[in-house]
Amino acid sequence: MNPTGGSPAQPVPTRGFGFDTSIMHPARRYDYWLGGKDNFKADRASGNAIAARFPGVRTAAIENRNLGRRVVGWAARDGITQFLDIGTGIPTPSNNTHDIAQAIHPDARVVYVDNDPVVLAHARALLTSHTPRGRVAYLDADIGDPAAILAAPEFTDTIDLRRPVAVLLFAVLHFLPDDNHVRDILTTLTAPLPPGSILAVSHATYDYMPTSTRKALHTELAQHPEQHGTPTPRIREQLSDLYTATSLTPVAPGLVPTIRWRPELEPHPRDGVTDADASIYAYVARRP
Ligand SMILES: C[S@@+](CC[C@H](N)C(=O)[O-])C[C@H]1O[C@@H](n2cnc3c(N)ncnc32)[C@H](O)[C@@H]1O
Structure with a gap:
């Protein structure tokens, strides 16, 4: 009961970009590139400006989504039943991590983490367990503080660190501009993982873009951080x-x-899609 005697207040997300739709947010811009409806003028303006410099960006988003599906299915068939999915993205009616994992293991457990209030709002409806044996939790948090994620009850009550876990970081680390911060996040998140656990990452890169595309995109991102945030494609050596x-x-x-x-x-038509269109690296590793 709240102090005014009404019904309990809904939790109000305090992190991320808030509900200010006049500011671009990566989850909504990504939704725009994927052809979704959960985006606003600022997201579309940023998405269009980037697409004008790098026309492959919509293909890159689609192929990144396809990669996530493949990796989760592969990991689940390989025996993984626990998933920590950080940078969840706006949930879809199907094909979210728990949809895929619980179709293979009804007892699969998934913790989703994102800092976008739109993702949070959809999570209540779409990120719930399909099975009584499984479990799905959602944590409104920032990947910038990985220790807080591992200490949160949503994580500790859902994931058993005595059994293998897949940590999924699809298209999220490239929003963090500082390499040392990314290294700290990766080492903190993987340190407690038991043998058999998996780390799966996807990350934007300039490596395959023609020089003119790379220069045009880099200039656009550097000149308008207030419009685009701080996407930081990295080269192979850095990754x-x-x-x-x-x-x-x-x-x-x-x-x-x-x-x-x-x-x-995951066979699907991929005619003519090049590495330059995809421009996102995939990487999977395991604790032996
Ligand atoms: C490009 S989308 C990728 C979504 C999904 N992982 C996929 O690959 O399809 C990036 C997601 O990361 C989230 N994100 C960006 N920065 C974040 C941060 N600092 N902490 C948590 N989530 C973040 C965004 O809100 C968005 O949902």
Whole structure:
């Protein structure tokens, strides 16, 4: 009961960008690129400005989404039943991590983490367990403080660190501009993982873009951080260095563009899609 005697107040998210729709948020811009409806003028303006410099961006978003589906299905079939999915994105009616994992393991457990209030709002409706044996939790938190995520009751009540866990960081680390911060996040999140656990990451890169595209995109992002946030595509050497810090063992095929990470697991028409269109690296590693 609240002090005025009415019904309990709904929790109000305090992190991220709040409900100010005049400011672009990565989750809504990504939704725009994917053809969704949960986006606003500022998200579309940023999305269009980026697409004007890098026309592959919509393909990159679609292929990143496809990669996530493949990795979760692969990990679940490999015996993983627990997932920590940070940077969840706006949930869809199906094909979220728990939809895929619980179709394979009805007792699968998933903790979703995001800092966007729109994701939070949808999570109440769409991110719930399909099975009484499974469990799904949602945590409104920032990946910038990974220790807080691991200490949160949503995590500790859901995930049993004596059994393997898959930590999923799809298209989220490239919103953090500082390499040292990213290294700290990766090492903190993977340190408590028991043998058999998995780290799966996807991350934007400039590596495959033609020079003119790379220059145009870099200039646009650098000149308008207030419009685009701080997306920070990284090159292979930076990512290799960051992933090596986790001391996990890479799973074949290693660090590759999304479209080259085990494409046979999810056959769909990919005619003409190039590494430059995808421009996001996939990487999966395991604690032996
Ligand atoms: C490009 S979307 C990727 C969504 C999903 N992981 C996928 O690959 O389809 C990035 C997501 O990361 C979230 N995000 C961005 N910065 C974040 C932060 N500092 N902490 C938590 N989530 C963040 C955004 O809100 C958004 O939902």
